[in-house]
Amino acid sequence: MAEEVLLLGAWASPFTSRVELALKLKGVQYKYSDEDLNNKSPSLLQYNPIYKKVPVLVHNGKPIVESQVILEYIDETWQGYPLLPKDLYERAIARFWVKFIDDKCWPALQKVFIGEEKGREKAVEEAYEVLKFLEKELKEKRFFGGESIGMVDIAANIIGYWLGACEEATGVELLTREKFPKLSNWIDEFVSNSVIKENLPPRDKLVPFLRHRFGL
Amino acid sequence: MAKSEVKLLGAWPSPFVMRARIALNIKAVEYEFLQETLEPKSQLLLQSNPVYKKIPVLIHADKPICESLVIVQYIDDVWTSGPSILPSDPYDRAIHRFWAAYLDDKFYPTLRSIRAAQGEEARKALLEQLAEGIALLEEAFGKCSQGKAFFGGDGIGFLDIAFGCFLGLLRATEKMGGVKLLDEAKTPGLVKWADRFCADGAVKGVMPETEKLIEFAKVFMAKMRGAPAK
Numbered sequence: 370m371a372e373e374v375l376l377l378g379a380w381a382s383p384f385t386s387r388v389e390l391a392l393k394l395k396g397v398q399y400k401y402s403d404e405d406l407n408n409k410s411p412s413l414l415q416y417n418p419i420y421k422k423v424p425v426l427v428h429n430g431k432p433i434v435e436s437q438v439i440l441e442y443i444d445e446t447w448q449g450y451p452l453l454p455k456d457l458y459e460r461a462i463a464r465f466w467v468k469f470i471d472d473k474c475w476p477a478l479q480k481v482f483i484g485e486e487k488g489r490e491k492a493v494e495e496a497y498e499v500l501k502f503l504e505k506e507l508k509e510k511r512f513f514g515g516e517s518i519g520m521v522d523i524a525a526n527i528i529g530y531w532l533g534a535c536e537e538a539t540g541v542e543l544l545t546r547e548k549f550p551k552l553s554n555w556i557d558e559f560v561s562n563s564v565i566k567e568n569l570p571p572r573d574k575l576v577p578f579l580r581h582r583f584g585l
Numbered sequence: 586m587a588k589s590e591v592k593l594l595g596a597w598p599s600p601f602v603m604r605a606r607i608a609l610n611i612k613a614v615e616y617e618f619l620q621e622t623l624e625p626k627s628q629l630l631l632q633s634n635p636v637y638k639k640i641p642v643l644i645h646a647d648k649p650i651c652e653s654l655v656i657v658q659y660i661d662d663v664w665t666s667g668p669s670i671l672p673s674d675p676y677d678r679a680i681h682r683f684w685a686a687y688l689d690d691k692f693y694p695t696l697r698s699i700r701a702a703q704g705e706e707a708r709k710a711l712l713e714q715l716a717e718g719i720a721l722l723e724e725a726f727g728k729c730s731q732g733k734a735f736f737g738g739d740g741i742g743f744l745d746i747a748f749g750c751f752l753g754l755l756r757a758t759e760k761m762g763g764v765k766l767l768d769e770a771k772t773p774g775l776v777k778w779a780d781r782f783c784a785d786g787a788v789k790g791v792m793p794e795t796e797k798l799i800e801f802a803k804v805f806m807a808k809m810r811g812a813p814a815k
Contacts, residue, residue, distance in 0.1 A: 419687070419721065431676055438682045445675040461650045461659040468652055469636065502636055 374399035375427040377413055379406055380570050381578050383531045384436040385424040387523050389568050391440050394518070395447040437467055440520055452520040466506060466513065467524040473499050475527060481543055482535040483583060493543060500549060503528070507551040511558055518562060528552065529559035530569050537572075538579035591616035592644040594630055596623060598801050600693075600750035601653035602641040603791050607746050608660040610787035612667035654685055657746055671743045677729075678743075681736065684725055685747035692718045696751060699758055700802060712764060722748065723772040730774070734781050741785055749782040757798040 376392070376399050378385030392399050404413055404423050416425045416432035426433045426442065433442050444452040453460050477499045480492040503525070507513065513521035522529070532544055533556070546553040559565060593609065593616050595602030609616050621630055621640050633642045633649035643650045643659065650659050661670040671678050695714050702708040729736040729744060736744035755766050767776050783792055 428676075433676070433679045433683070435683055435686055438679050438686065441682060442675055442679045445678065457659065457662045458645070458648055458650070460662065461655050464655045464658065465650070465652055468655065 372398075373427075373429050376401050377404055377410075377416065377425040377427070378402070378423045379404050381575055382423055383527045386526055386530075386569065387436045388424045388426060388439050388443070390523050390526070390565060391443045391452060391520075393564050393568055394450045394452070395443060396449060397443070397447055437471060437524070440467075440523065444520070452523065454514070454519065463514070463519060463521050466503075466521045469502065470521070470524045470527065474503070474525075478527060478532060478535070478543075482539050482541060482579075489541070493541075496543060497548070500528070500544065500552065504549050504552050507555055512555065518559075518565070522555075522559065525555075526559070526565075529556050529565075531575075532556075534572060534575045534579055538576045539583060539585065590646050592619055593617070594619045594621050594627075594633065594642040594644065595640045596621050597793055598753075598798060599640055600754060601639075603750040603753075603793075604653040604746050605641045605643055605656045605660070606791040607741070607750070607787050608657045608670055610791070611670060611741060612660060612664035614660070614664055614667075654689070654747065657743065661743075668740050670737070670741075670746065672737065680725075680729060681742060681744040681747075684722070684729075684736075684744050687718075687721075688747050688751070692722075693751065696754055696758065699762070700806060708762070712762070712766075715766060719766055719772055719775065723775050726774045726778060730778070735778065741782065741787060745778075745782060749779075749788065752779055752783060753793050753795060753798050756795045757802055760795060761799060761802065 374392070374397055376385070376388055378388065378401060380403055389401070402410075402412075404410060406423070409421060413423065413425065414421055416427060417423075417434045420434060422434070424434075424436055424439060426439045428442075428446070433439050440452060453463055477492070477496040481489065481496050484492050510516075512518050513525060528544070535541075536543055544552060544556075560569070591609070591614055593602070593605055595605065595618065597620070606618075619629070621627055623640075626638055630640065630642065631638055633644060634640075634651045637651060639651070641651075641653055641656060643656045645659075645663070650656050657670060672681060692715070695711055695718065699708060699711045699715070702711055725744075726736060730738070733739055735741050736748070741749070758764070759766050767779055769776050782788055
Protein backbone atom coordinates (compact mmCIF):
# COMPACT_ATOMS: atom_id res chain seq x y z
CA MET A 370 0.00 0.00 0.00
CA ALA A 371 1.36 3.41 -0.90
CA GLU A 372 2.14 5.32 2.24
CA GLU A 373 0.27 8.55 2.79
CA VAL A 374 1.67 11.14 5.13
CA LEU A 375 -0.14 14.44 5.52
CA LEU A 376 0.79 17.27 7.85
CA LEU A 377 -1.71 19.94 8.79
CA GLY A 378 0.18 22.93 10.10
CA ALA A 379 0.60 26.66 10.32
CA TRP A 380 3.68 28.19 8.72
CA ALA A 381 4.48 30.43 11.68
CA SER A 382 4.03 27.77 14.32
CA PRO A 383 7.13 26.36 16.02
CA PHE A 384 5.13 23.22 16.86
CA THR A 385 4.42 22.58 13.20
CA SER A 386 8.07 23.27 12.42
CA ARG A 387 9.14 20.59 14.91
CA VAL A 388 7.19 17.96 13.04
CA GLU A 389 8.50 19.08 9.64
CA LEU A 390 12.02 18.95 10.96
CA ALA A 391 11.57 15.42 12.28
CA LEU A 392 10.02 14.21 9.02
CA LYS A 393 12.83 15.80 6.99
CA LEU A 394 15.53 14.28 9.22
CA LYS A 395 13.92 10.88 8.69
CA GLY A 396 13.61 11.44 4.96
CA VAL A 397 9.84 10.92 4.99
CA GLN A 398 7.87 12.17 1.99
CA TYR A 399 4.82 14.08 3.10
CA LYS A 400 2.16 16.48 1.92
CA TYR A 401 1.82 19.77 3.76
CA SER A 402 -1.46 21.60 4.18
CA ASP A 403 -1.32 25.09 5.69
CA GLU A 404 -4.17 26.00 8.00
CA ASP A 405 -5.67 29.43 8.45
CA LEU A 406 -6.08 29.34 12.21
CA ASN A 407 -8.75 32.04 12.04
CA ASN A 408 -10.76 29.86 9.73
CA LYS A 409 -10.04 26.25 10.63
CA SER A 410 -10.68 23.64 7.98
CA PRO A 411 -13.24 20.88 8.47
CA SER A 412 -10.36 18.41 8.24
CA LEU A 413 -8.58 19.98 11.18
CA LEU A 414 -11.73 19.99 13.28
CA GLN A 415 -12.36 16.39 12.36
CA TYR A 416 -8.82 15.20 13.03
CA ASN A 417 -8.33 17.12 16.26
CA PRO A 418 -11.75 17.60 17.82
CA ILE A 419 -10.45 18.02 21.36
CA TYR A 420 -7.85 20.75 20.87
CA LYS A 421 -8.64 21.93 17.30
CA LYS A 422 -4.95 22.79 16.92
CA VAL A 423 -2.04 22.22 14.60
CA PRO A 424 0.13 20.31 14.01
CA VAL A 425 -1.77 17.17 13.04
CA LEU A 426 0.08 14.31 11.41
CA VAL A 427 -2.17 12.02 9.40
CA HIS A 428 -0.51 8.72 8.57
CA ASN A 429 -2.50 6.49 6.23
CA GLY A 430 -5.67 8.23 7.35
CA LYS A 431 -4.98 8.03 11.08
CA PRO A 432 -4.42 11.33 12.93
CA ILE A 433 -1.84 11.95 15.61
CA VAL A 434 -1.89 15.25 17.52
CA GLU A 435 0.28 17.10 20.06
CA SER A 436 3.81 17.75 18.81
CA GLN A 437 5.56 15.72 21.53
CA VAL A 438 3.36 12.71 20.80
CA ILE A 439 3.93 13.17 17.07
CA LEU A 440 7.72 13.31 17.47
CA GLU A 441 7.74 10.02 19.42
CA TYR A 442 5.47 8.47 16.79
CA ILE A 443 7.77 9.59 13.97
CA ASP A 444 10.81 8.19 15.76
CA GLU A 445 9.10 4.84 16.33
CA THR A 446 7.57 4.50 12.89
CA TRP A 447 10.42 5.48 10.59
CA GLN A 448 13.90 4.09 10.99
CA GLY A 449 17.08 5.85 9.94
CA TYR A 450 17.97 9.02 11.78
CA PRO A 451 17.39 8.43 15.52
CA LEU A 452 15.66 11.28 17.34
CA LEU A 453 16.09 9.76 20.79
CA PRO A 454 19.32 8.39 22.30
CA LYS A 455 19.90 4.63 22.35
CA ASP A 456 20.92 4.60 26.00
CA LEU A 457 17.77 4.14 28.06
CA TYR A 458 18.78 6.54 30.81
CA GLU A 459 19.78 9.22 28.29
CA ARG A 460 16.44 8.60 26.61
CA ALA A 461 14.59 9.34 29.86
CA ILE A 462 16.67 12.50 30.32
CA ALA A 463 15.81 13.62 26.79
CA ARG A 464 12.09 13.06 27.43
CA PHE A 465 12.41 15.04 30.66
CA TRP A 466 13.89 18.06 28.85
CA VAL A 467 11.37 17.95 26.03
CA LYS A 468 8.63 18.12 28.66
CA PHE A 469 10.48 20.90 30.49
CA ILE A 470 10.64 22.97 27.33
CA ASP A 471 6.89 22.67 26.77
CA ASP A 472 5.77 22.91 30.40
CA LYS A 473 8.14 25.65 31.60
CA CYS A 474 9.99 27.36 28.75
CA TRP A 475 7.10 28.02 26.45
CA PRO A 476 4.86 29.66 29.09
CA ALA A 477 7.82 31.64 30.45
CA LEU A 478 8.64 33.02 26.99
CA GLN A 479 5.02 33.84 26.34
CA LYS A 480 4.87 35.85 29.55
CA VAL A 481 7.89 37.88 28.49
CA PHE A 482 6.78 38.70 24.95
CA ILE A 483 3.01 38.66 25.19
CA GLY A 484 2.56 39.75 28.78
CA GLU A 485 1.89 43.27 29.92
CA GLU A 486 4.74 45.71 30.16
CA LYS A 487 4.35 46.29 33.86
CA GLY A 488 4.95 42.60 34.58
CA ARG A 489 7.81 42.34 32.12
CA GLU A 490 10.72 42.67 34.54
CA LYS A 491 9.41 39.83 36.67
CA ALA A 492 8.63 37.74 33.57
CA VAL A 493 12.19 38.25 32.33
CA GLU A 494 13.61 37.15 35.69
CA GLU A 495 11.45 34.03 35.63
CA ALA A 496 12.49 33.28 32.06
CA TYR A 497 16.14 33.61 33.08
CA GLU A 498 15.61 30.98 35.77
CA VAL A 499 14.13 28.61 33.23
CA LEU A 500 16.78 29.25 30.59
CA LYS A 501 19.55 28.73 33.16
CA PHE A 502 18.50 25.10 33.49
CA LEU A 503 18.90 24.57 29.76
CA GLU A 504 22.19 26.47 29.70
CA LYS A 505 23.44 24.07 32.37
CA GLU A 506 22.13 20.98 30.58
CA LEU A 507 24.05 21.82 27.39
CA LYS A 508 27.35 21.38 29.24
CA GLU A 509 30.08 21.11 26.59
CA LYS A 510 27.83 19.50 24.01
CA ARG A 511 27.35 20.86 20.52
CA PHE A 512 23.68 19.96 20.64
CA PHE A 513 21.38 18.74 23.42
CA GLY A 514 21.47 15.46 21.51
CA GLY A 515 25.28 15.37 21.56
CA GLU A 516 27.11 15.58 18.26
CA SER A 517 23.90 15.67 16.27
CA ILE A 518 20.42 17.10 16.58
CA GLY A 519 18.00 15.10 18.68
CA MET A 520 14.50 15.42 20.01
CA VAL A 521 15.44 17.98 22.65
CA ASP A 522 17.05 20.22 20.02
CA ILE A 523 13.94 19.92 17.87
CA ALA A 524 11.69 20.80 20.80
CA ALA A 525 13.99 23.69 21.71
CA ASN A 526 13.28 25.32 18.35
CA ILE A 527 11.27 27.89 20.28
CA ILE A 528 14.57 29.03 21.74
CA GLY A 529 16.62 28.26 18.66
CA TYR A 530 14.65 30.49 16.34
CA TRP A 531 11.37 31.83 17.62
CA LEU A 532 12.89 33.52 20.64
CA GLY A 533 15.16 35.65 18.46
CA ALA A 534 12.28 36.53 16.16
CA CYS A 535 10.20 37.58 19.18
CA GLU A 536 13.06 39.72 20.47
CA GLU A 537 13.25 41.44 17.09
CA ALA A 538 9.49 41.89 16.91
CA THR A 539 9.14 43.41 20.36
CA GLY A 540 12.50 45.04 20.99
CA VAL A 541 12.75 43.08 24.24
CA GLU A 542 16.18 41.56 24.78
CA LEU A 543 16.17 38.28 26.63
CA LEU A 544 18.85 35.80 25.65
CA THR A 545 22.19 37.60 25.49
CA ARG A 546 25.51 35.96 24.72
CA GLU A 547 26.84 37.39 27.93
CA LYS A 548 24.22 35.77 30.12
CA PHE A 549 23.82 32.56 28.13
CA PRO A 550 27.03 31.78 26.22
CA LYS A 551 26.29 28.08 25.73
CA LEU A 552 22.72 28.59 24.58
CA SER A 553 23.92 31.35 22.25
CA ASN A 554 26.42 28.97 20.67
CA TRP A 555 23.75 26.31 20.44
CA ILE A 556 21.42 28.77 18.67
CA ASP A 557 24.18 29.49 16.12
CA GLU A 558 24.61 25.75 15.50
CA PHE A 559 20.85 25.25 15.32
CA VAL A 560 20.12 27.88 12.68
CA SER A 561 23.16 27.02 10.56
CA ASN A 562 22.32 23.33 10.38
CA SER A 563 21.53 22.47 6.77
CA VAL A 564 18.27 20.61 7.38
CA ILE A 565 16.96 23.11 9.90
CA LYS A 566 17.94 26.15 7.85
CA GLU A 567 15.82 25.08 4.89
CA ASN A 568 12.77 24.46 6.98
CA LEU A 569 12.41 27.55 9.10
CA PRO A 570 9.84 30.18 8.18
CA PRO A 571 11.67 33.19 6.69
CA ARG A 572 12.64 35.75 9.30
CA ASP A 573 11.37 38.67 7.27
CA LYS A 574 7.93 37.08 7.19
CA LEU A 575 7.91 35.83 10.76
CA VAL A 576 8.89 39.05 12.53
CA PRO A 577 6.05 41.17 11.07
CA PHE A 578 3.68 38.28 11.71
CA LEU A 579 4.71 38.19 15.38
CA ARG A 580 4.50 41.94 15.67
CA HIS A 581 0.95 41.78 14.41
CA ARG A 582 0.18 38.84 16.70
CA PHE A 583 1.45 40.79 19.71
CA GLY A 584 -0.67 43.74 18.72
CA LEU A 585 2.32 46.01 18.13
CA MET B 586 19.51 -6.77 41.04
CA ALA B 587 19.93 -5.69 44.67
CA LYS B 588 16.89 -3.99 46.17
CA SER B 589 18.90 -0.88 46.99
CA GLU B 590 19.72 -0.47 43.30
CA VAL B 591 16.21 0.86 42.77
CA LYS B 592 14.81 3.54 45.02
CA LEU B 593 11.63 5.53 44.70
CA LEU B 594 11.27 8.82 46.47
CA GLY B 595 7.61 9.53 47.09
CA ALA B 596 4.64 10.04 49.38
CA TRP B 597 1.53 7.89 49.84
CA PRO B 598 -1.17 10.41 48.81
CA SER B 599 0.46 11.32 45.50
CA PRO B 600 -1.18 9.90 42.37
CA PHE B 601 2.03 10.58 40.46
CA VAL B 602 4.09 8.50 42.86
CA MET B 603 1.47 5.77 42.48
CA ARG B 604 2.11 5.66 38.74
CA ALA B 605 5.75 4.76 39.35
CA ARG B 606 4.85 2.16 41.99
CA ILE B 607 2.31 0.46 39.75
CA ALA B 608 4.84 0.29 36.92
CA LEU B 609 7.49 -1.20 39.21
CA ASN B 610 4.95 -3.71 40.51
CA ILE B 611 3.93 -4.76 37.01
CA LYS B 612 7.57 -5.51 36.27
CA ALA B 613 8.04 -7.19 39.67
CA VAL B 614 10.97 -4.91 40.43
CA GLU B 615 12.18 -4.90 44.02
CA TYR B 616 12.69 -1.37 45.22
CA GLU B 617 13.18 0.71 48.31
CA PHE B 618 10.42 3.21 48.95
CA LEU B 619 11.69 6.38 50.55
CA GLN B 620 8.91 8.37 52.18
CA GLU B 621 9.51 12.02 51.41
CA THR B 622 8.61 14.45 54.16
CA LEU B 623 8.02 17.38 51.76
CA GLU B 624 7.87 19.94 54.56
CA PRO B 625 10.77 20.56 54.57
CA LYS B 626 11.95 18.91 51.36
CA SER B 627 14.74 16.42 51.93
CA GLN B 628 18.30 16.93 50.72
CA LEU B 629 17.90 13.86 48.55
CA LEU B 630 14.86 15.36 46.82
CA LEU B 631 16.52 18.73 46.26
CA GLN B 632 19.63 17.04 44.90
CA SER B 633 17.94 14.51 42.67
CA ASN B 634 15.24 16.81 41.28
CA PRO B 635 16.79 20.30 41.26
CA VAL B 636 14.53 21.49 38.45
CA TYR B 637 11.12 20.78 39.97
CA LYS B 638 11.92 19.63 43.54
CA LYS B 639 8.94 17.27 43.26
CA ILE B 640 8.13 13.63 43.77
CA PRO B 641 8.23 11.00 42.41
CA VAL B 642 11.91 10.54 41.71
CA LEU B 643 13.13 7.14 40.62
CA ILE B 644 16.74 6.51 41.51
CA HIS B 645 18.23 3.65 39.54
CA ALA B 646 21.83 2.75 40.31
CA ASP B 647 22.19 6.24 41.79
CA LYS B 648 20.87 7.96 38.66
CA PRO B 649 17.70 10.02 39.15
CA ILE B 650 14.76 10.07 36.75
CA CYS B 651 11.99 12.64 37.27
CA GLU B 652 8.44 13.26 35.98
CA SER B 653 6.03 10.39 36.52
CA LEU B 654 5.27 9.54 32.88
CA VAL B 655 8.97 9.72 31.97
CA ILE B 656 9.61 7.34 34.87
CA VAL B 657 6.92 4.89 33.72
CA GLN B 658 8.34 4.85 30.19
CA TYR B 659 11.84 4.33 31.58
CA ILE B 660 10.65 1.40 33.68
CA ASP B 661 9.00 -0.08 30.60
CA ASP B 662 12.16 0.42 28.52
CA VAL B 663 14.54 -1.06 31.09
CA TRP B 664 12.70 -4.07 32.53
CA THR B 665 11.82 -5.92 29.36
CA SER B 666 11.28 -9.35 30.91
CA GLY B 667 8.03 -8.24 32.55
CA PRO B 668 4.74 -7.51 30.72
CA SER B 669 4.85 -4.47 28.43
CA ILE B 670 3.32 -1.28 29.72
CA LEU B 671 3.16 0.68 26.47
CA PRO B 672 1.38 -0.98 23.53
CA SER B 673 3.60 -2.41 20.81
CA ASP B 674 1.96 -0.60 17.88
CA PRO B 675 3.27 2.98 17.38
CA TYR B 676 -0.22 4.34 16.69
CA ASP B 677 -1.63 2.78 19.84
CA ARG B 678 1.33 4.17 21.75
CA ALA B 679 0.51 7.62 20.37
CA ILE B 680 -3.11 7.27 21.54
CA HIS B 681 -1.99 6.29 25.04
CA ARG B 682 0.50 9.17 25.16
CA PHE B 683 -2.10 11.64 23.87
CA TRP B 684 -4.57 10.79 26.61
CA ALA B 685 -1.88 10.69 29.30
CA ALA B 686 -0.89 14.24 28.30
CA TYR B 687 -4.58 15.26 28.33
CA LEU B 688 -4.90 13.88 31.85
CA ASP B 689 -1.90 15.85 33.08
CA ASP B 690 -2.55 19.07 31.15
CA LYS B 691 -6.33 19.36 31.46
CA PHE B 692 -7.95 16.75 33.64
CA TYR B 693 -5.81 16.81 36.76
CA PRO B 694 -5.60 20.63 37.04
CA THR B 695 -9.41 20.72 36.95
CA LEU B 696 -9.72 17.93 39.52
CA ARG B 697 -7.24 19.62 41.81
CA SER B 698 -8.97 23.02 41.51
CA ILE B 699 -12.23 21.63 42.81
CA ARG B 700 -10.68 21.31 46.26
CA ALA B 701 -9.79 24.97 46.41
CA ALA B 702 -12.82 26.29 44.52
CA GLN B 703 -14.38 29.38 46.04
CA GLY B 704 -18.14 29.23 46.03
CA GLU B 705 -20.76 26.92 44.63
CA GLU B 706 -20.78 28.47 41.13
CA ALA B 707 -17.07 27.89 40.64
CA ARG B 708 -17.30 24.34 41.96
CA LYS B 709 -20.21 23.50 39.67
CA ALA B 710 -18.37 24.82 36.61
CA LEU B 711 -15.29 22.75 37.43
CA LEU B 712 -17.37 19.63 38.05
CA GLU B 713 -19.03 20.11 34.66
CA GLN B 714 -15.61 20.42 33.01
CA LEU B 715 -14.51 17.27 34.75
CA ALA B 716 -17.64 15.43 33.65
CA GLU B 717 -16.92 16.42 30.03
CA GLY B 718 -13.42 15.04 30.38
CA ILE B 719 -14.72 11.80 31.86
CA ALA B 720 -17.14 11.43 28.96
CA LEU B 721 -14.22 11.75 26.53
CA LEU B 722 -12.29 9.15 28.49
CA GLU B 723 -15.27 6.78 28.45
CA GLU B 724 -15.24 7.02 24.66
CA ALA B 725 -11.47 6.54 24.59
CA PHE B 726 -11.83 3.49 26.80
CA GLY B 727 -14.21 1.88 24.34
CA LYS B 728 -11.80 2.49 21.45
CA CYS B 729 -8.61 1.50 23.28
CA SER B 730 -9.86 -1.55 25.16
CA GLN B 731 -11.68 -3.07 22.17
CA GLY B 732 -13.89 -5.01 24.57
CA LYS B 733 -11.02 -6.07 26.80
CA ALA B 734 -10.48 -5.28 30.48
CA PHE B 735 -8.11 -2.32 30.30
CA PHE B 736 -7.04 0.57 28.06
CA GLY B 737 -3.96 -1.57 27.54
CA GLY B 738 -5.97 -4.67 26.60
CA ASP B 739 -5.80 -7.78 28.76
CA GLY B 740 -3.35 -6.22 31.19
CA ILE B 741 -2.80 -2.79 32.69
CA GLY B 742 -1.11 -0.43 30.26
CA PHE B 743 0.31 3.07 30.14
CA LEU B 744 -3.01 4.85 29.95
CA ASP B 745 -4.54 2.70 32.69
CA ILE B 746 -1.71 3.81 34.96
CA ALA B 747 -1.91 7.46 33.85
CA PHE B 748 -5.65 7.63 34.56
CA GLY B 749 -6.13 5.01 37.28
CA CYS B 750 -3.83 6.86 39.68
CA PHE B 751 -6.52 9.56 39.96
CA LEU B 752 -9.27 7.17 41.06
CA GLY B 753 -8.57 7.78 44.75
CA LEU B 754 -8.91 11.52 44.25
CA LEU B 755 -11.99 11.07 42.09
CA ARG B 756 -13.68 8.95 44.74
CA ALA B 757 -12.72 11.39 47.48
CA THR B 758 -14.15 14.25 45.40
CA GLU B 759 -17.36 12.29 44.87
CA LYS B 760 -17.77 11.66 48.59
CA MET B 761 -16.84 15.16 49.71
CA GLY B 762 -18.94 16.84 47.06
CA GLY B 763 -21.89 14.47 47.12
CA VAL B 764 -21.57 13.98 43.37
CA LYS B 765 -21.14 11.02 41.06
CA LEU B 766 -18.31 11.37 38.57
CA LEU B 767 -18.08 7.76 37.44
CA ASP B 768 -21.67 6.78 36.86
CA GLU B 769 -23.08 3.36 35.87
CA ALA B 770 -25.54 5.05 33.55
CA LYS B 771 -23.24 7.55 31.85
CA THR B 772 -19.85 5.86 32.04
CA PRO B 773 -20.48 2.13 32.41
CA GLY B 774 -17.19 1.14 30.81
CA LEU B 775 -15.12 3.25 33.18
CA VAL B 776 -17.07 2.13 36.26
CA LYS B 777 -16.23 -1.52 35.58
CA TRP B 778 -12.69 -0.59 34.56
CA ALA B 779 -12.16 1.28 37.83
CA ASP B 780 -13.10 -1.75 39.89
CA ARG B 781 -10.83 -4.01 37.85
CA PHE B 782 -7.98 -1.53 38.08
CA CYS B 783 -8.21 -1.14 41.84
CA ALA B 784 -8.41 -4.90 42.33
CA ASP B 785 -5.35 -5.61 40.21
CA GLY B 786 -2.35 -7.06 42.02
CA ALA B 787 -0.06 -4.28 40.89
CA VAL B 788 -2.42 -1.60 42.21
CA LYS B 789 -4.05 -2.98 45.35
CA GLY B 790 -1.22 -2.31 47.77
CA VAL B 791 -0.51 1.21 46.55
CA MET B 792 -3.95 2.77 46.06
CA PRO B 793 -4.69 4.87 49.15
CA GLU B 794 -8.03 4.33 50.86
CA THR B 795 -10.62 6.94 49.99
CA GLU B 796 -11.22 7.77 53.67
CA LYS B 797 -7.54 8.45 54.22
CA LEU B 798 -7.46 10.72 51.18
CA ILE B 799 -10.49 12.63 52.44
CA GLU B 800 -8.73 13.15 55.77
CA PHE B 801 -5.64 14.30 53.97
CA ALA B 802 -7.66 16.68 51.77
CA LYS B 803 -9.36 18.19 54.82
CA VAL B 804 -6.01 18.84 56.47
CA PHE B 805 -4.72 20.31 53.21
CA MET B 806 -7.74 22.59 52.81
CA ALA B 807 -7.53 23.75 56.41
CA LYS B 808 -3.91 24.64 55.86
CA MET B 809 -4.85 26.58 52.75
CA ARG B 810 -7.53 28.53 54.60
CA GLY B 811 -5.14 29.23 57.46
CA ALA B 812 -2.43 30.36 55.10
CA PRO B 813 -2.00 34.11 54.64
CA ALA B 814 -3.61 35.58 51.51
CA LYS B 815 -1.23 35.78 48.49
